[in-house]
Amino acid sequence: MSDCDSFAIGGVISYATREYFSEEQPTENLCYVTINEFFSNGYVLVLVICVSMLARAILLRLSHIMFDWYAIRVQSALQAFTYEKSLHLSTSSLSSGDMTVGQITNHMSVDATAIFWFTMYQPWLWTGPIMVVVVITLLYYEMGVSALIGAAFIPVFGVVQYKITDILARLKNLVLKTSDRRLKKINELLQGMKLLKLCGWEEVFCSSIEGVREQQVKLMMKSGAYMIVSMSTAKTLTAMVTLIVSSDILIT
Template sequence: VLHQERKPLLVSAVLKLIHDCIQFAQPVLLKVFIDSVGDAAVPLSTCVYTAFALFAASLLQVFFIERYFWLVYRIGARARAAVNAAVYRKALRIQVADSGAVLNHMSVDAEAFYTVMPYFHVIWSAPMQICICLYLLFEVLGIATLGGLAVMLLFFPSNTYVMRRYGALRKKMLGAQDTRVRYTSDALNGIRLAKSFAWESAFLDKIGASRDTELQFMRQGRYLRSIMDIGFSTLPTAVALASFSWYASSDSTLTPGIAFTALNLFNLIRFPLQMFPNNLNGVITTVVSGKRIQAFLEQPEVPAAALRSPDSTTVASIASSFSPSSSSSSSVSSSSTSSSSLGPVAIRISRGSYSWAGDSANVLHNIDFFVPRNSLVAVVGEVGAGKSSLLHAILSEMIGPQPEVSGSLSYTAQNPWIMNASVRDNIMLARPASDGNYELAVQCTELYRDLTLLSDGDRTIIGERGINLSGGQKARVALARLVYANADICLLDDPLSAVDVHVGRAIFANCIRGALRNSSRVLATHQLQFLNMCDQVYLLEAGSILESGTSA
């Protein structure tokens, strides 16, 4: 981010430097003005010119600092957007994404990059301002400035220790916050199940315990911040008191010019003394957030083949859902072509064993699997036999040999992904309008009658996660999306389990064997009554192919 914004950062640094120089010209002009007013020998024009110079310096100071803040806030906004985009892209490429961590990365951690940018240049500006102030104070107060300097030197070691403690607490607090957000997200996603089994108290206890831990770290951090704020608020007064006491004890005359100039300089030194530790806290927070984001971005990704560019061929449907065992690209829509033509074979896996990322144990063992072009292949087996895993292996979402796939892919999962939009938008998914394909998709999936019952037909907004639809309706919307995509290869993960028997029979005849007849289809199912109408059947058991052939 800093590399991309190096030119605006350099310009903002120059603006900050000019502002600081003008700022330190004011105490000098103030001393000249006071001395001129008190000296009868000085002409009135000199006082007027000095007053005008003070006014002009104030105007220029405001102009440069406003331009400076405009630049750094824009840089901060761009940095936040870049971090959010990187986290989002990474979340689409990893096998298992912790929803709580992703939300915190995109809200708390990304926000840290935005908040630190406005005072980013204080890192070098504050020490420079302190040094210039001390030099000017030496010119005004002489050796008495050492009294104030001694107070500052005694203060900084203790403040450094407090800041280190605060950084450690901040890291622990963010970890507790991740846990709390994850528990809350899980509770909201499974609220129906929690209500059905009366698990509300268990969820509340989990969330409450994580929140108590988070509050404990926040409370300790606030105590430390209060200590730092009190110290830095009283430091300028203590520095001025020490310096003036020393100056008065040396039998020197404290004139108005010296007093007002010194007070002005002490007021100027207040800002860097206060902002420098605050900025250090912001830098510490940003460093902690940056390390967390870096650790997230360094997580292993799904194989590159699962992340193919959608520009090579026609893109297929996103008809899936985000499942715990797959990456966010389980709602995969990808176009894939093997390096060599497979001829009449659409999919081929030769003796492949597959596992999920982060798990060394293979889920699929020695898989020999092929799908002839434009054929219907059924995959059956008990629950947990590996049917869904086989489809994910074809999508290159598992660790193992790269399957050979010829053509564009479309996939629909057991738990369909539904976005908060109209039925029509969910089916078309921002693809070019084609009334013929749309009508075919609605008719063959038995959605036409359901649309007539909705208040606005296919323009009805169906809510987040399809909350306004039944399970069977959501499954058919996802299946209609797959039909509308018109992909070469269709992977169907038990799409008939959520529909009635007569509806399932109609969908199998009109959709899977009808509208999709020109596509290569892989159907994972428990509906054994349809096997005699499939071209080939694979029986899975414990992640291995037990039998293959026709139902006869």
């Protein structure tokens, strides 16, 4: 709908220019009004923009509420199932290292949160390509071949984003493993607190936990840096494509 609003704003500007700044006298046709003449009227286009913005706000808010509700239910169900499964784990599984407290915590917090965000934003998987096709079609209708030049940057940008996302996924996996190690060491420290006090190993365990924590923070900082690069690339692409398309229009 935002693209339709952009074209409607262009129509309003053309109508105002034609009515108030053009020296040509408009020809009046009192018999009938065609569809093109009706929608080329500036007042009609202003009404169309208002209705479009109102409908977009209502529909987007309703869709966000609906998918938020589904995502919360999915996250709560996963956390409940994980907690129930952890209660039925045998002592041998926990003591042998097949399943640690850190892994259970990651499953309940990190993994469930990831499923939450996927459930909330999964409609963009099928609405995104449709929006791209519609926008490119409208731009080609309005700007001609110059729109295809700007659309050619979309696959290039997709490859760059794929590489950055792959790096972010590997860093996220390393962060989770480091977090699991840190939680495991903290659990061992709490369970063996009497032995640590007796032998005077507090500083040794604290330095070990702090070292793992420093590794985790470094990985998180690196992941944040790649996230900044990804978001900056997305913001820069819009301005770059606009500049290239505008330059091509001025040259031709």
